[in-house]
Protein backbone atom coordinates (compact mmCIF):
# COMPACT_ATOMS: atom_id res chain seq x y z
CA UNK A 1 0.00 0.00 0.00
CA UNK A 2 2.79 2.40 0.88
CA UNK A 3 4.64 1.66 -2.33
CA UNK A 4 1.80 3.34 -4.21
CA UNK A 5 1.51 6.28 -1.87
CA UNK A 6 2.57 9.75 -2.90
CA UNK A 7 6.27 10.43 -2.52
CA UNK A 8 5.34 13.33 -0.30
CA UNK A 9 3.86 11.06 2.29
CA UNK A 10 5.24 11.71 5.73
CA UNK A 11 5.53 9.19 8.48
CA UNK A 12 5.08 10.96 11.75
CA UNK A 13 6.28 9.47 14.95
CA UNK A 14 3.98 11.21 17.32
CA UNK A 15 2.48 10.70 20.66
CA UNK A 16 -1.20 10.58 21.30
CA UNK A 17 -2.62 13.78 22.56
CA UNK A 18 -3.90 12.23 25.73
CA UNK A 19 -1.65 14.65 27.57
CA UNK A 20 -0.01 12.71 30.32
CA UNK A 21 -0.91 9.10 30.86
CA UNK A 22 -1.44 9.96 34.48
CA UNK A 23 -3.97 12.64 33.69
CA UNK A 24 -5.87 10.29 31.45
CA UNK A 25 -5.80 7.58 34.13
CA UNK A 26 -7.11 9.90 36.77
CA UNK A 27 -9.76 11.69 34.76
CA UNK A 28 -10.71 9.18 32.09
CA UNK A 29 -10.27 12.07 29.66
CA UNK A 30 -10.66 10.98 26.07
CA UNK A 31 -7.77 11.34 23.72
CA UNK A 32 -8.13 13.04 20.44
CA UNK A 33 -6.14 12.54 17.29
CA UNK A 34 -4.84 15.85 15.95
CA UNK A 35 -6.74 17.29 13.00
CA UNK A 36 -3.56 17.69 10.94
CA UNK A 37 -2.94 13.97 11.07
CA UNK A 38 -5.99 13.45 8.89
CA UNK A 39 -4.43 15.23 5.93
CA UNK A 40 -4.00 12.97 2.94
CA UNK A 41 -0.72 11.15 2.49
CA UNK A 42 0.40 11.06 6.09
CA UNK A 43 0.82 8.26 8.54
CA UNK A 44 1.17 8.90 12.23
CA UNK A 45 2.31 6.47 14.91
CA UNK A 46 0.56 7.03 18.21
CA UNK A 47 1.63 6.06 21.70
CA UNK A 48 0.92 6.90 25.31
CA UNK A 49 2.65 10.09 26.45
CA UNK A 50 5.08 10.01 29.36
CA UNK A 51 5.34 8.70 31.98
CA UNK A 52 2.38 6.44 31.13
CA UNK A 53 2.94 2.91 32.48
CA UNK A 54 6.50 3.71 33.59
CA UNK A 55 5.00 5.91 36.31
CA UNK A 56 2.90 3.10 37.85
CA UNK A 57 4.86 1.40 40.64
CA UNK A 58 2.54 -1.49 41.35
CA UNK A 59 3.35 -4.28 38.88
CA UNK A 60 -0.19 -5.66 38.66
CA UNK A 61 -1.85 -2.25 38.14
CA UNK A 62 0.84 -1.37 35.62
CA UNK A 63 0.38 -4.57 33.63
CA UNK A 64 -3.41 -4.15 33.64
CA UNK A 65 -3.14 -0.51 32.59
CA UNK A 66 -0.81 -1.42 29.74
CA UNK A 67 -3.43 -3.84 28.41
CA UNK A 68 -6.15 -1.18 28.77
CA UNK A 69 -4.11 1.50 27.01
CA UNK A 70 -3.11 -0.82 24.19
CA UNK A 71 -6.67 -2.04 23.63
CA UNK A 72 -7.94 1.50 23.71
CA UNK A 73 -5.41 2.74 21.20
CA UNK A 74 -6.03 -0.24 18.94
CA UNK A 75 -9.77 0.37 18.93
CA UNK A 76 -9.33 4.11 18.32
CA UNK A 77 -7.24 3.51 15.21
CA UNK A 78 -8.95 0.32 14.07
CA UNK A 79 -11.02 2.03 11.38
CA UNK A 80 -8.06 3.99 10.06
CA UNK A 81 -4.95 1.84 10.10
CA UNK A 82 -3.75 3.28 6.79
CA UNK A 83 -3.35 6.60 8.55
CA UNK A 84 -2.43 5.54 12.06
CA UNK A 85 -0.14 3.01 13.65
CA UNK A 86 0.44 2.25 17.32
CA UNK A 87 3.37 1.69 19.62
CA UNK A 88 2.61 -0.57 22.59
CA UNK A 89 2.78 0.65 26.17
CA UNK A 90 4.40 -1.88 28.47
CA UNK A 91 4.74 -2.54 32.18
CA UNK A 92 8.47 -3.18 32.57
CA UNK A 93 8.56 -4.60 36.13
CA UNK A 94 8.77 -8.15 34.89
CA UNK A 95 10.54 -8.76 31.59
CA UNK A 96 8.43 -11.83 30.77
CA UNK A 97 5.17 -9.95 31.32
CA UNK A 98 6.47 -7.11 29.14
CA UNK A 99 7.54 -9.54 26.43
CA UNK A 100 4.14 -11.27 26.34
CA UNK A 101 2.19 -8.01 26.17
CA UNK A 102 4.46 -6.78 23.38
CA UNK A 103 3.81 -10.01 21.50
CA UNK A 104 0.06 -9.59 21.95
CA UNK A 105 0.19 -5.95 20.85
CA UNK A 106 2.18 -6.77 17.73
CA UNK A 107 0.51 -10.04 16.74
CA UNK A 108 -3.07 -9.36 17.78
CA UNK A 109 -3.38 -5.57 17.69
CA UNK A 110 -1.06 -4.95 14.75
CA UNK A 111 1.19 -2.50 16.60
CA UNK A 112 4.50 -1.49 15.04
CA UNK A 113 6.69 -1.77 18.14
CA UNK A 114 6.74 -0.31 21.64
CA UNK A 115 7.42 3.05 23.19
CA UNK A 116 8.88 3.00 26.69
CA UNK A 117 9.15 6.14 28.76
CA UNK A 118 12.65 5.59 30.22
CA UNK A 119 12.99 3.76 33.55
CA UNK A 120 10.16 1.89 35.27
CA UNK A 121 9.23 3.09 38.72
CA UNK A 122 8.57 0.30 41.18
CA UNK A 123 8.58 -0.56 44.89
CA UNK A 124 6.10 0.40 47.61
CA UNK A 125 7.34 4.01 47.66
CA UNK A 126 7.91 4.25 43.91
CA UNK A 127 11.61 4.88 44.54
CA UNK A 128 13.03 1.72 42.97
CA UNK A 129 14.02 2.44 39.40
CA UNK A 130 14.31 -0.36 36.88
CA UNK A 131 16.63 -0.02 33.88
CA UNK A 132 16.50 -2.44 30.98
CA UNK A 133 20.25 -2.79 30.59
CA UNK A 134 20.31 -5.60 33.17
CA UNK A 135 20.55 -9.31 32.28
CA UNK A 136 17.03 -10.05 33.56
CA UNK A 137 15.69 -8.03 30.61
CA UNK A 138 17.31 -10.35 28.07
CA UNK A 139 14.04 -12.29 27.84
CA UNK A 140 12.34 -9.05 26.78
CA UNK A 141 15.00 -8.13 24.21
CA UNK A 142 14.80 -11.64 22.86
CA UNK A 143 11.08 -11.19 22.19
CA UNK A 144 11.68 -7.77 20.63
CA UNK A 145 14.19 -9.21 18.19
CA UNK A 146 12.05 -12.32 17.51
CA UNK A 147 9.14 -10.05 16.62
CA UNK A 148 11.52 -7.82 14.64
CA UNK A 149 10.00 -4.56 15.91
CA UNK A 150 11.71 -1.40 17.18
CA UNK A 151 11.48 -0.03 20.71
CA UNK A 152 11.36 3.74 21.07
CA UNK A 153 12.95 5.21 24.21
CA UNK A 154 11.20 8.42 25.19
CA UNK A 155 12.17 10.59 28.20
CA UNK A 156 10.07 10.86 31.33
CA UNK A 157 9.80 13.22 34.27
CA UNK A 158 12.10 12.05 37.04
CA UNK A 159 10.93 10.96 40.45
CA UNK A 160 11.01 13.81 43.01
CA UNK A 161 14.14 12.47 44.76
CA UNK A 162 16.24 12.89 41.60
CA UNK A 163 14.77 16.29 40.89
CA UNK A 164 15.60 17.43 44.44
CA UNK A 165 19.15 16.07 44.47
CA UNK A 166 20.19 17.23 41.05
CA UNK A 167 18.04 20.19 40.11
CA UNK A 168 17.05 22.05 43.28
CA UNK A 169 19.98 24.42 42.67
CA UNK A 170 18.95 25.14 39.09
CA UNK A 171 15.25 24.43 38.71
CA UNK A 172 15.01 25.92 35.24
CA UNK A 173 16.90 22.88 33.96
CA UNK A 174 14.14 20.51 34.99
CA UNK A 175 12.45 19.04 31.93
CA UNK A 176 13.39 18.95 28.26
CA UNK A 177 16.12 21.63 28.28
CA UNK A 178 18.51 19.41 30.22
CA UNK A 179 17.08 16.85 32.64
CA UNK A 180 15.32 14.60 30.14
CA UNK A 181 18.30 14.10 27.84
CA UNK A 182 20.66 13.49 30.76
CA UNK A 183 18.53 10.76 32.30
CA UNK A 184 17.58 9.05 29.07
CA UNK A 185 21.04 9.19 27.48
CA UNK A 186 22.46 7.44 30.55
CA UNK A 187 19.90 4.67 30.14
CA UNK A 188 20.74 4.28 26.45
CA UNK A 189 24.48 4.26 27.14
CA UNK A 190 23.71 1.62 29.80
CA UNK A 191 22.27 -0.59 27.05
CA UNK A 192 25.47 -0.05 25.05
CA UNK A 193 28.07 -0.48 27.79
CA UNK A 194 26.32 -3.44 29.44
CA UNK A 195 26.48 -5.35 26.18
CA UNK A 196 22.78 -5.56 25.26
CA UNK A 197 23.52 -4.94 21.56
CA UNK A 198 26.25 -7.58 21.61
CA UNK A 199 23.79 -10.12 22.97
CA UNK A 200 21.06 -8.93 20.56
CA UNK A 201 22.82 -7.79 17.40
CA UNK A 202 19.52 -7.37 15.52
CA UNK A 203 17.90 -5.17 18.17
CA UNK A 204 16.57 -1.84 16.87
CA UNK A 205 16.17 1.04 19.31
CA UNK A 206 14.80 4.45 18.33
CA UNK A 207 15.68 7.56 20.30
CA UNK A 208 14.37 11.05 19.79
CA UNK A 209 15.50 14.66 19.92
CA UNK A 210 18.35 13.93 17.48
CA UNK A 211 19.93 11.28 19.65
CA UNK A 212 19.50 12.68 23.18
CA UNK A 213 22.93 14.34 22.64
CA UNK A 214 24.84 11.04 22.45
CA UNK A 215 25.47 11.23 18.73
CA UNK A 216 26.80 14.79 19.15
CA UNK A 217 29.57 13.48 21.42
CA UNK A 218 30.59 10.09 20.08
CA UNK A 219 34.32 10.68 19.84
CA UNK A 220 34.68 11.66 23.47
CA UNK A 221 32.34 8.94 24.73
CA UNK A 222 34.17 6.22 22.83
CA UNK A 223 37.71 7.38 23.54
CA UNK A 224 36.90 7.55 27.26
CA UNK A 225 35.13 4.18 27.26
CA UNK A 226 38.26 2.55 25.84
CA UNK A 227 39.74 3.11 29.30
CA UNK A 228 37.05 0.84 30.76
CA UNK A 229 38.22 -2.20 28.83
CA UNK A 230 40.75 -3.20 31.54
CA UNK A 231 37.92 -2.76 34.08
CA UNK A 232 35.91 -5.45 32.28
CA UNK A 233 33.33 -3.42 30.37
CA UNK A 234 31.03 -6.00 28.69
CA UNK A 235 30.54 -3.86 25.57
CA UNK A 236 32.27 -5.60 22.64
CA UNK A 237 32.06 -2.81 20.05
CA UNK A 238 31.74 0.92 20.63
CA UNK A 239 28.86 3.36 20.88
CA UNK A 240 29.59 4.80 17.45
CA UNK A 241 29.18 1.34 15.98
CA UNK A 242 25.84 0.73 17.69
CA UNK A 243 24.64 4.00 16.14
CA UNK A 244 25.37 2.40 12.78
CA UNK A 245 23.83 -0.98 13.54
CA UNK A 246 21.21 -0.81 16.31
CA UNK A 247 20.17 2.74 17.13
CA UNK A 248 18.06 5.07 15.03
CA UNK A 249 17.31 8.65 15.91
CA UNK A 250 14.41 10.95 15.18
CA UNK A 251 14.36 14.70 14.86
CA UNK A 252 11.47 15.03 17.32
CA UNK A 253 11.40 18.59 18.53
CA UNK A 254 15.06 19.21 17.68
CA UNK A 255 14.66 21.08 14.43
CA UNK A 256 18.32 22.12 14.17
CA UNK A 257 19.46 22.04 10.57
CA UNK A 258 23.21 22.27 11.27
CA UNK A 259 22.99 19.51 13.86
CA UNK A 260 21.07 17.33 11.42
CA UNK A 261 23.86 17.82 8.88
CA UNK A 262 26.49 16.96 11.51
CA UNK A 263 24.64 13.79 12.48
CA UNK A 264 24.28 12.75 8.86
CA UNK A 265 28.09 12.81 8.83
CA UNK A 266 28.35 10.99 12.17
CA UNK A 267 25.79 8.20 11.80
CA UNK A 268 24.39 8.49 8.27
CA UNK A 269 21.11 9.74 6.91
CA UNK A 270 19.78 6.18 6.83
CA UNK A 271 19.70 6.19 10.65
CA UNK A 272 17.63 9.39 11.01
CA UNK A 273 13.85 9.81 10.79
CA UNK A 274 11.75 12.93 10.75
CA UNK A 275 9.37 13.13 13.69
CA UNK A 276 7.65 15.90 15.59
CA UNK A 277 7.07 15.01 19.26
CA UNK A 278 3.46 16.07 19.24
CA UNK A 279 1.81 17.10 21.60
CA UNK A 280 4.96 18.52 23.24
CA UNK A 281 5.89 20.21 19.98
CA UNK A 282 3.42 21.74 17.53
CA UNK A 283 2.87 19.95 14.26
CA UNK A 284 3.12 23.17 12.16
CA UNK A 285 6.60 23.88 13.63
CA UNK A 286 7.78 20.52 12.38
CA UNK A 287 6.16 20.98 9.00
CA UNK A 288 7.72 24.40 8.53
CA UNK A 289 11.19 23.04 9.35
CA UNK A 290 11.04 19.87 7.28
CA UNK A 291 9.76 21.85 4.31
CA UNK A 292 12.75 24.19 4.64
CA UNK A 293 15.22 21.33 4.28
CA UNK A 294 14.95 21.21 0.48
CA UNK A 295 17.72 23.82 0.46
CA UNK A 296 20.16 21.47 2.24
CA UNK A 297 19.10 17.96 1.21
CA UNK A 298 18.54 16.62 -2.29
CA UNK A 299 15.14 15.19 -3.09
CA UNK A 300 16.15 11.56 -2.52
CA UNK A 301 17.69 12.31 0.87
CA UNK A 302 14.72 14.39 1.94
CA UNK A 303 12.36 11.54 1.10
CA UNK A 304 14.55 9.18 3.11
CA UNK A 305 14.33 11.49 6.11
CA UNK A 306 10.59 12.11 5.77
CA UNK A 307 9.52 8.54 5.13
CA UNK A 308 12.04 6.10 3.71
CA UNK A 309 13.87 5.30 6.92
CA UNK A 310 10.65 5.06 8.94
CA UNK A 311 9.11 2.71 6.38
CA UNK A 312 12.16 0.45 6.75
CA UNK A 313 12.36 0.58 10.54
CA UNK A 314 8.62 0.19 11.09
CA UNK A 315 8.36 -2.45 8.32
CA UNK A 316 5.48 -0.56 6.75
CA UNK A 317 5.97 -2.24 3.40
CA UNK A 318 5.76 -5.76 4.79
Ligand SMILES: *[C@@H]1O[C@H](CO)[C@@H](O)[C@H](O)[C@H]1NC(C)=O
Pocket residue numbers: 079080
Ligand atom coordinates in the same frame (compact mmCIF):
# COMPACT_ATOMS: atom_id res chain seq x y z
C1 LIG B 1 -13.02 6.38 12.67
O1 LIG B 1 -13.80 6.57 13.81
C2 LIG B 1 -13.70 7.87 14.37
C3 LIG B 1 -14.42 7.88 15.72
O2 LIG B 1 -15.66 7.28 15.59
C4 LIG B 1 -14.27 8.88 13.38
O3 LIG B 1 -14.12 10.19 13.91
C5 LIG B 1 -13.46 8.77 12.10
O4 LIG B 1 -14.03 9.61 11.12
C6 LIG B 1 -13.46 7.34 11.59
N1 LIG B 1 -12.54 7.26 10.46
C7 LIG B 1 -12.83 6.60 9.33
C8 LIG B 1 -11.76 6.61 8.28
O5 LIG B 1 -13.87 6.01 9.18
Ligand SMILES: *[C@@H]1O[C@H](CO)[C@@H](O)[C@H](O)[C@H]1NC(C)=O
Pocket residue numbers: 094095096097
Ligand atom coordinates in the same frame (compact mmCIF):
# COMPACT_ATOMS: atom_id res chain seq x y z
C1 LIG C 1 7.43 -12.74 35.92
O1 LIG C 1 6.26 -13.14 35.27
C2 LIG C 1 6.28 -14.52 34.93
C3 LIG C 1 5.07 -14.77 34.04
O2 LIG C 1 3.89 -14.36 34.66
C4 LIG C 1 6.33 -15.34 36.19
O3 LIG C 1 6.37 -16.71 35.86
C5 LIG C 1 7.58 -14.95 36.97
O4 LIG C 1 7.59 -15.62 38.22
C6 LIG C 1 7.63 -13.46 37.21
N1 LIG C 1 8.94 -13.13 37.75
C7 LIG C 1 9.06 -12.44 38.89
C8 LIG C 1 10.46 -12.15 39.31
O5 LIG C 1 8.11 -12.04 39.52
Ligand SMILES: *[C@@H]1O[C@H](CO)[C@@H](O)[C@H](O)[C@H]1NC(C)=O
Pocket residue numbers: 218219222223237238239240241
Ligand atom coordinates in the same frame (compact mmCIF):
# COMPACT_ATOMS: atom_id res chain seq x y z
C1 LIG D 1 34.53 2.60 16.94
O1 LIG D 1 34.73 1.33 16.34
C2 LIG D 1 34.95 1.38 14.94
C3 LIG D 1 34.95 -0.05 14.42
O2 LIG D 1 35.90 -0.81 15.11
C4 LIG D 1 36.24 2.11 14.66
O3 LIG D 1 36.48 2.20 13.27
C5 LIG D 1 36.14 3.51 15.24
O4 LIG D 1 37.38 4.18 15.09
C6 LIG D 1 35.76 3.46 16.70
N1 LIG D 1 35.46 4.84 17.13
C7 LIG D 1 36.03 5.42 18.18
C8 LIG D 1 35.71 6.85 18.40
O5 LIG D 1 36.78 4.81 18.91
